[in-house]
Amino acid sequence: MKSALDTQRKFCEYDVFRVFLRLGERGKLDRKTLARVCDLGEGSVRTILRILEERKIVEKGRKGNVLREKGRAYFQRVATIMSPIKRVKHDVFKDNLPCLGCVVRRYEKDKIASLYKARDYAIRAGCNSAMVLIRTREHIKIPYVRKWNFDELKEEFETKRGDLVVLASAEKTRISENGIIAICTYLSNELNKIFERICKL
Numbered sequence: 199m200k201s202a203l204d205t206q207r208k209f210c211e212y213d214v215f216r217v218f219l220r221l222g223e224r225g226k227l228d229r230k231t232l233a234r235v236c237d238l239g240e241g242s243v244r245t246i247l248r249i250l251e252e253r254k255i256v257e258k259g260r261k262g263n264v265l266r267e268k269g270r271a272y273f274q275r276v277a278t279i280m281s282p283i284k285r286v287k288h289d290v291f292k293d294n295l296p297c298l299g300c301v302v303r304r305y306e307k308d309k310i311a312s313l314y315k316a317r318d319y320a321i322r323a324g325c326n327s328a329m330v331l332i333r334t335r336e337h338i339k340i341p342y343v344r345k346w347n348f349d350e351l352k353e354e355f356e357t358k359r360g361d362l363v364v365l366a367s368a369e370k371t372r373i374s375e376n377g378i379i380a381i382c383t384y385l386s387n388e389l390n391k392i393f394e395r396i397c398k399l
Contacts, residue, residue, distance in 0.1 A: 207399070209242040212323060212376035214397040217246045218255065218265075222273030223282055226262035237372040255396055272392050279304045279389045280382050281355070283375050286365060288350050291327040295367040298374040301355050302362040305385040310341050316384050320366045320377030328366040328377055330385070333357040 216236050221227060224235075229247065233240045247263055250256035255269035265273060281301040290297055309316070313330045320328030331338050337347040338357065348363075355363055362385065366377035383390040 207242075207245070209238055209246060210376065211393070211397040211399055212379045213238055213242065213372075214246050214249060214399070215379050215393055216372075216375055217243065218250065218269065218273070218396055219276070219282075221256060221263060221265050221269070222276070226259065226264045228262040232263070237370065249399075250396070253396065269396075272396060275392060276389065279386050280364075283378050284354075285371075286351070286354055288354070290329070290348065290351075290365055291367045293326055293367055295326055295369060296371045296374055297365060297367040298371065298378055299351070299355065299363060299365040300378055300382070301357055302364055302382055302385055304388065305362060306387055309385055313341060316364075316381045319380035319384050323377040323380045324373040325366045325368045325377035328364075328381060330381065331363040331365070333359055333361045333363065335359055338363055 213236065217232055220232060220235055227235070229240055229243050233243045236243065238246075247256060247258065250269070251258065254266055255272065256263050257266050279302065281303075283298050283300045286297040286299045310332070316330050317328045329340070331348055331351070332341045337349055338351050339347045351363055357363060364378050364381050366374045366381070368374040368377060383393045
């Protein structure tokens with residue numbers, strides 16, 4: 199049987215992680231600003247902040263919400279695994295939808311062989327398109343595919359050999375970002391553990 203929170207909830211675990219990421223990236227933010235930058239209702243943000251406070255990830259100050267020591271430690275670990283998610287200027291998917299991306303620096307190498315699963319996670323999160331690329335010595339390309347490269351992304355992302363570039367597009371930026379988080383937590387077991395500790399609903 200669903201709890202009252204489940205019935206009324208208008209956000210998901212990925213939204214909780216996005217609020218956590220914004221606080222890590224920007225420092226102190228009030229609820230109204232968080233609602234705007236995360237594309238969530240203020241009621242949802244209030245509930246998310248309560249969850250994060252209960253888990254000792256966030257503390258509420260007079261002028262806004264900040265990560266506590268535990269939250270900062272988690273954020274530092276996340277930052278070694280994935281870069282901040284950002285808007286991609288190139289229309290990689292040719293669908294005229296907002297495309298976001300990030301670089302994944304640490305991941306399970308065996309998951310490269312089944313990247314279709316990673317894409318499925320993003321599609322389930324509501325994305326229109328998603329893709330995982332790898333930086334080789336010279337190119338950014340689809341793993342195991344010689345024909346095409348996406349070297350125009352070198353202008354947008356700092357990558358070194360072996361890094362993955364995760365991309366997703368959707369009608370809403372929020373959905374694209376959720377899709378990228380879904381892929382990243384699939385690719386990195388360490389990130390997935392952090393995600394579950396912070397965001398499990």
